[in-house]
Amino acid sequence: MDIPTLAQSIYTSSVGTAIRESETLFPLIESVHVLAITLVAGSIAVVDLRMIGLSWTSRPFSRIASEVLPYTWIAFLAAAVTGALLFTSHAVEFTQNPYFLLKMGLIALAGLNMLTFHFITSRNRAAWDDSRRPPLAVRLSGAASIVLWIGIIAAGRWIGFYLDQVRFGG
């Protein structure tokens, strides 16, 4: 099945139809989505700023990561579920929206950055866990995460802006 056919069947699914035809479901799910995204970006920034060596440097990196990241994951799960629900309601339009594709690409890059850090960069974590200024690779990974999440928020806002431009001609 190709992407347009798949998007069309998601669009006509009962979930997609229910959200699209309801007056209140889309705005409510979208509000939860925005709330979840703000908590993902804001909480991960706490860890990123520690990796860069800008904030909470008096505490070991691993301590902050283990305290903060569970909240990031809960919020990310909420963002992913609500995002998927929003997608079903206008699946065809979203797959044709350049900012939606940009947002998905940026999320993939943020995931890749996280995996690279987790499996490669942080292998010598014990050597810099207490350091107020972690090694360059760690600082770069933290900075990349902050930039990517700001990009994800902006791309997300632009998805709606682009939809309005297409629907109402700006």
Place this chain on the structure above:
Amino acid sequence: MEDNATISALVQWLAATRLSSALTAWPEIIPLLQSIHIVCVAIVMSSVSFYNLRVLGIFARQLPIGAVAARFLPWMWWTMPVILTTGILLITAEPARDLQNSTFWLKMLLLLGALSLTTVMYVGRDREEAIRAGTIRKPRWRQLVAAVSIILWIGIVFAGRMIAYTQNGS
């Protein structure tokens, strides 16, 4: 609020200002300001959430409340001016969208409540040391205030997103 003559006059005056024309001269200015606004909301939401979760005894329990407040509350206070500036610019660009919208005024009311509660908690933070030292008993009201604060901040994000759906004549 929608029928208030003073508000109508303010909306007309704002819409006629040079700043309002400048902000609407290029359609991308509004999503750009909204993106900056949401990034700042991410910082504030995460900061107040971690602080309030610490007061509730859920987050970073081994740290004194004062240490968690020192890490997170300055981020909230320093981000608020950017939120207010981008918010005022967005109102200036499209005054009727916000000022003649009851959801916007609900958001302002919730914001006033949330900021007041955070201030009350912050002013009383010195008592934390005495509580830890066992000199005085931990007051339960602080936990109640923390729980109410979290609910108010969630309400602010919801109302903020719902403004787009409750505009007059849309």
